[in-house]
Amino acid sequence: xxxxxxxxxxxxxxxxxxxxxxxxxxxxxxxxxxxxxxxxxxxxxxxxxxxxxxxxxxxxxxxxxxxxxxxxxxxxxxxxxxxxxxxxxxxxxxxxxxxxxxxxxxxxxxxxxxxxxxxxxxxxxxxxxxxxxxxxxxxxxxxxxxxxxxxxxxxxxxxxxxxxxxxxxxxxxxxxxxxxxxxxxxxxxxxxxxxxxx
Amino acid sequence: xxxxxxxxxxxxxxxxxxxxxxxxxxxxxxxxxxxxxxxxxxxxxxxxxxxxxxxxxxxxxxxxxxxxxxxxxxxxxxxxxxxxxxxxxxxxxxxxxxxxxxxxxxxxxxxxxxxxxxxxxxxxxxxxxxxxxxxxxxxxxxxxxxxxxxxxxxxxxxxxxxxxxxxxxxxxxxxxxxxxxxxxxxxxxxxxxxxxxxxxxxxxxxxxxxxxxx
Numbered sequence: 001x002x003x004x005x006x007x008x009x010x011x012x013x014x015x016x017x018x019x020x021x022x023x024x025x026x027x028x029x030x031x032x033x034x035x036x037x038x039x040x041x042x043x044x045x046x047x048x049x050x051x052x053x054x055x056x057x058x059x060x061x062x063x064x065x066x067x068x069x070x071x072x073x074x075x076x077x078x079x080x081x082x083x084x085x086x087x088x089x090x091x092x093x094x095x096x097x098x099x100x101x102x103x104x105x106x107x108x109x110x111x112x113x114x115x116x117x118x119x120x121x122x123x124x125x126x127x128x129x130x131x132x133x134x135x136x137x138x139x140x141x142x143x144x145x146x147x148x149x150x151x152x153x154x155x156x157x158x159x160x161x162x163x164x165x166x167x168x169x170x171x172x173x174x175x176x177x178x179x180x181x182x183x184x185x186x187x188x189x190x191x192x193x194x195x196x197x198x
Numbered sequence: 199x200x201x202x203x204x205x206x207x208x209x210x211x212x213x214x215x216x217x218x219x220x221x222x223x224x225x226x227x228x229x230x231x232x233x234x235x236x237x238x239x240x241x242x243x244x245x246x247x248x249x250x251x252x253x254x255x256x257x258x259x260x261x262x263x264x265x266x267x268x269x270x271x272x273x274x275x276x277x278x279x280x281x282x283x284x285x286x287x288x289x290x291x292x293x294x295x296x297x298x299x300x301x302x303x304x305x306x307x308x309x310x311x312x313x314x315x316x317x318x319x320x321x322x323x324x325x326x327x328x329x330x331x332x333x334x335x336x337x338x339x340x341x342x343x344x345x346x347x348x349x350x351x352x353x354x355x356x357x358x359x360x361x362x363x364x365x366x367x368x369x370x371x372x373x374x375x376x377x378x379x380x381x382x383x384x385x386x387x388x389x390x391x392x393x394x395x396x397x398x399x400x401x402x403x404x405x406x407x408x409x410x411x412x
Contacts, residue, residue: 054303055354055387058222059394102221103395 028174028197029079035193037071037091037182063097063111071188075121075195083125089139091117091186099149109149116144117161117186123168133170133178139163143185161186173197220397222356223408226385228303229358230399235375236279237295237324238340238366244272244285246336265293291328297321301348322346333370340366340376344383353390358383364401378403 070093077087092115099109123137143161148154163184170178179192220226244258248265252258257276265272265287272285283297302317322344329339345359364381379401387394397410 055222055225055350055356056352058225059354059387
């Protein structure tokens, strides 16, 4: 499925060029989106490799079987010019990991990691028409991670988060949808969303 | 198959006589599939070089003596995974391989990463007896007797040895590895001097079985 996303994005880009430009008064300047990020394989996996050539990893308890939800987000954007928009997003997802004791050969706990990304965005539209946008952008901000494990201590880890929107396509007038290819440490590869323009 | 445990009980260690899954068996597999093959590849590479003459160069310090001469000692100089290994001819077709230094399990003899690898102090002595030739590229089957130890972080350490030996066999199309291993080996693992586990590994060509205990 993911292999189809890049060709779909490129097809959308090609089709956008055939559409006439919109007049400035047709362009709404604010957007509010609800989006879902698709996790990248491997990025979120906290599993500590069982075949690690290190006795510590082979005999000390370790986290494995990490599962994670999609990255859910609420985003707001405002166009300062016809081509440049800035905004912010609040993103959340949950990771769960088994805490496995290799000598006892059993799971001795489960860790729940609640992760919030607070990011500011800047995006530049190569094309901005009434119904279509083609853009790239960057985002940066904070990663807030709270790990809890039943029966043991909790830990809070703040950090720096960033992402690069390599290419995004947005379609729709009042209720637009978008699809983006994303890189960075927000642990997703693609994101899509539906929103409202006003 | 049930293997008698008597030969691998050592002091405070005791355990099952049944084959079972052990936490450190993957680690022990690395010893047999990485460390020992690296030693043998270094030996085979040296013997190929011996066939072309033996002036010292960047890869070997030869003492200008053929490695087939009893008592000859070569040292691996090059940026190999086993840099510093001493190869001594102790009999016709028998060599002693000795090394005491950092060894990085992610390396291989043919794929050394860098001098800055974060390896662990590893000491190993191997007696390698040359068996039949596998191909014209200098690849052989080998009988291997070894003993060694390794010290790692957080107080972990291990000792390992063959009991009594391993036989590495290959097919002609494999020039940088061996396709089969027969024999047995034992590894004892401690943390800050306290027992953690012992593992005995029995090889049956292409399959491996383990047993052990605390």
